[in-house]
Amino acid sequence: MTYSPTQRTPIMPRTTLTTVFGIILSLLSGPAIGRVWGQGMALPSSSVSRSAAQRTAPPSTAPQNNQQAASSGGFVPRNDTPPSLQNAPAPSRQTATGATGRVTSGGQLPRGAGQEHRVYDLRSYTGYLTSHDRPHQAVVDWIVRETGTDVWHTEPFGFMTADRDELSVYHTNEMHQVVSGIVDRFIAGDKDPQVMNLKVMTVGNPNWRSRAHQLMQHVNVQTPGIQAWLLTKENAALVMSLLRARTDVRQVQAVDLTMHNGQTEKLASTRGRNYVINVKPSPAGWPPYEPETGEIQEGYTLEVSPLLSVDGRSLDCVINANIDQVDKFVDVGLELPLPNQQVHRTKIEVPQLVSWRLHERFRWPSDMVLLLSCGVVASPDRSQSAMPLLNFSAITGTTAGRADALMFVEFRGKAAHNLTQTPTVPQVSSRVSAPNRGRY
Structure with missing residues (x-):
């Protein structure tokens, strides 16, 4: 350090001043200034996430991460981020200021x-x-x-x-x-496959109850219009024989479902019916209009889910049945203009549907049979008459497309006990006529 001849104050060398100013600039531009600002004002959550991601990201991926952070509101996925969280939605202003959630009780439930x-x-x-x-x-x-x-x-x-x-x-x-x-x-219950027997039948007239009433035990049902009965297996066979002796009875489905305890099996029998849903201008120009067709699925779908008790004496069963039937198509006439000032007459069809729904849980002893009656509803299986002009509905008292739908649900035990086996022919021994010399 030197002194001026006229002033007795010390004068620093130029190199020393340069060093001091360099230290001050490094302090102002370094991370220390971030710590000072952080004590007085908190950064937004997105800025904090972005800054942390920039500090931890490799130098080669920094521009890409910055661009991704800008597009995702500050969220930058890491290499171990699950695929479902890779594209995080940008936080809205309401989410950022209000519905952020809070940790209660130190994170304990x-x-x-x-x-x-x-x-x-x-x-x-x-x-x-x-x-x-x-x-x-x-x-x-x-x-x-x-x-x-x-x-x-x-x-x-x-x-x-x-x-x-x-x-x-x-x-x-x-x-x-x-x-x-x-x-x-x-x-702890039975894990072997079980057999559930389902029979779906339709009866044209509900008067079958008059002869079978004493054989059935009535059960309360929550679904309006549905009736349920419990029958012993002997009485169920008697009711089945009474029904099969009638001329207005049709068996729609009879199947043995092999299923595991608690699982759900589905049955479906549907067909599509086409109809004219709209008329639109033809792009070819002729004919001037073309029909637009739609399709309605008609038939029934059935889901059954049984659950046995641990001892196998009782059975809980959830039955979900849906029946949809097109009663008829109502024609609606349309008059559409033509370029030559004439009118093009056509029609569209409006479907008149009849539907029925059942979704209920039943519980009964596993050695009995559950019988469900849906009432006189849309028939699950519409019968097509070969001669539609001959309608005997007024004579029989039934309505076309309507029937009393019945469902028999029976638990038959393990699938291994229900396998059909060919009986073996007993072998009868007989004396060999030829002399046996003891060689065999």
Whole structure:
């Protein structure tokens, strides 16, 4: 350090001043300024995510990450981000300022009602269903059928999730008792394939009840218009013989469903019926208009889901049946203008539909037969008359396309016990006429 001849103040060398100014500039442009600003003002969440992503991203991918962050509102997926979260939606202004959620109780689940988290092992049941895609879904469905859906979406807080190996439930002790009872019917019940016999019949006149009434035990049903009875297998055979002796009875379906306990099987018999739904101008110019056709599926669909008790003495069964029938097509005439000031007359068709729905759960002893009557509704299988001009509906008292639809549901036990086997012919031994010399 030198002194001026006229002033006695010290003068720094130029190199020293350059070094001091360089240190000050480095401090102002370095990360220290970020820490100082951070103490007085918080950055938006998107800016913080973007800054963190820029600091952690490799130098070669920084421009690409910056562009992706700008398009996704600051979210930059990492290499281990799941595919479903790769394209995160841009946060709206309402989400950024309001509905962001909050962590309660230090991230712990609420236990105000004494909730417990339990895990149920399902491998002893799902291990047998190798050909089913999601066998554990049947366990969840039956639990919801038993408990209802409100208990999982209202107070007290609870949840349920499942995969192929285990069922995870968080709820009160009372709810766990219900869940364990359903799970036991799957894992401790019979795991062999079972046989459910279904017969769908139609009767033109419902007066068949007059002779079969004493053979059936009435059961209450929640669905309006539906009647249900329980029959012993002997009485069911008598009612079946009475029905088959009638001339207005038609058997629509008779099938043995081989299914596992708790799973759902579907039956369907539908056909499409075409009709003119609209008339539109023809692009070719001639004819001036062309019809636009639609299709309605007519027939029935049936879903059956049985669940046996652990001892096999009782049976719960959910039946979902849908019947749709086109009663007739109502013609509506149209008058459409032509270029030569004339009128083109055509028509469209409006379908008149008759539908019937049943979705209910039944419980009955497994050694009895359930009989359902849908009332006089649309026939599941419309019979086509060879001579439509001859209509005997007024004489028989029936309506065309209407019938009393009946469904017999019978549990027949294990599939191995219902296999048809050819009886073996007994072998009768006889004395050999030729002398036996003991060589064989």
